[in-house]
Amino acid sequence: MSDQTLTPQSGLLEPPLVLKGPGMQFPYMPSPKKIVFGYDPNEFEEFVKEWVPALESEYVRVERLGGTGDHGIDVAAYRSAQGLEGPWDNYQCKRYKNALNWSTAAGEIRKMFVGVVLGHFVLPTQYVFVAPAFARGLRDALAKPTQTRAKFVAELAETSDEIITRLTAEQHQAVVQMAEQTDFAMFVPVDMDQMLEQHKTTVHWVTRFPDVQRERPAVMLPPDEPGPEEARYVQQLMRVYAERWKADAETLQLIAQHPTAGDHMRRQREAFYSAESLQRFARDAYPDGHFNAVMDDVHAIAVEVSDRRFELGWDRLQAVLEAAGVMALTETVLARYVRPLDRKGVCHHLANDGRLQWCEEGEVE
Template sequence: MGFHRDILALDDEDLERFVRDWIARKTSDYVEVQRFSGAGDLGRDVVGFLTDRRHEGPWHNYQCKQYGRTLATSSALLELGKILYHSDRGEFTPPTVYFFVAPRGMGRDLEKLVFNPSAMRTALIERWDSTCAKKIVRGQTIALGGSLLAIINAFDFGQVKRLTVDDILGDEAAAPVLAKWFGSDPGPAPRGIVPVNVDIREQPYLGQLIDAYGERAGSPFQDHLAVRDNPQFGEHLQDQRKRFFEADAFNRFYRDNTLEEDLEALHDDVYHGVNGHYRGNHGDTLGRIDAVMSQAAAVTPGGLLARHARVQVKQGFCHHFANDGKFVWKR
């Protein structure tokens, strides 16, 4: 994917916001994500909490630095020293995992330390006076000893990790964020597949359709199989099921590959584009459904996903609206 330059062009604050959006998508990992910024960040940039205990439980820190070159050892040691110092002060427990988000990568010496955790601990202790002591709190010299040294010795430096642009772009959770930040087009959704047997998710809209066919025929149909075998309505029913599953496949694909608001915006455009026809006067319920389907085909939505919203997808949205209770076909 060609977003290396876009990410490298982000400044520090935008990189933090980008990372916050990214890890917020990792809902299987975190119960909450927060971004800390400014003088009171205490060494935290973007934090993912693994439990509702937040800073009293396990948490991950994403340290975001956008340098014009690779991340240097001195800068990394200072950031580690800062967060462990504030942990010693009782502001929070030490992070269980510490990520350096370094879009341009790490210097060779730092990379060597990351892959040799005990060497990183030794480097932080030995270089404390030159890299950390006078740089953590303005106007103060922080001596290394006592409980602070104990925290450093107890900290698992094996959980200090690096994240590069390639790591970010290779994560499935990044796709929606790339779409938001850089207008990434996730491409077309796969086509819908209509199962032979009715899916349980179809029951709400199908029930309304079956009633509409019975109303038009002058006598009720027992079930969808009776409609399917009817020469007047069978093909019409199959068209509606096809539309439903085209929309279903579309929704599933873009929920995974764009932000939720992109899909919601498209739904909203189609809903308002057909709502006048839905509320209009019609000869019967099936007349209302057909009028809405015709109008859905003509709706021209906007937004990131509009180019991929085929006619059947837009029509299928309307059956999903019926499933969700937004539309009740018989009025």
């Protein structure tokens, strides 16, 4: 058959009309690296402060000290309660339009040695230069600590840097001696890609950058017997079954043998543990409060449904579960991971917390 059609007006064959929908368009989202490159110096220091705790679990405290009178410390990471008087690491933040070079880095190193000589702090264990980009000359210098120390000491005799020239002769000599005795392997650069990967493990990542799709762990399966952490919502379910089926479903053993209640109890416990899995995933991947936000969303609708007049607790429970399955959730980074089974499980978490109740007569203790 021809790909053309005959029109009454002309009698000529024309190509058939093809309807095309508009192309899918998505807003451009800059990469995390580009976002960081756009930070001003203050915001860059705050970003570094968020990142540092991801490096060393032994840090007891991390402080941002950058500003007037910081003596060359932007972010200090303390390894003991003694702070700057004990072992600590210095994270020197340099956010410039151009790559950080040796000349600028050497000035910061001089400032650090002077700070030690003047008694502002003890020599840090490690001095980390943090910058979006490093000049090749600086990277080469930091990779050769012995040669770089000799170069630095030679420059001390010729520098016009005021932080050195305003020292007394005795102080100047103390700076030279300290530099000569210091292992320059303590001065290291940090790679921006590595920084971002490590920052991703912190709770601050989702507040700064577009969230990436994460792999949610497998859903937890309920143990054979309900544990103490399930007591309240399981008791509520038992009351529902006893109200509907009387003596045929008054104990867990009878419920397990019941043709309807047993299977229903199994599904509800699976839902509870599905929501528990979501809660643990949210706790590990995102800042506090995301799972609670889902709980609050479900509760806002479920409580209104629960307050209606029902003949049996079974009817109330089923109505609430159905409503939870179709309700809209607030668009948060966690919402995309919420499954239908999680919604049911959240209802049982709410019952476990005493925020929902299925049967009207009396509360479950």
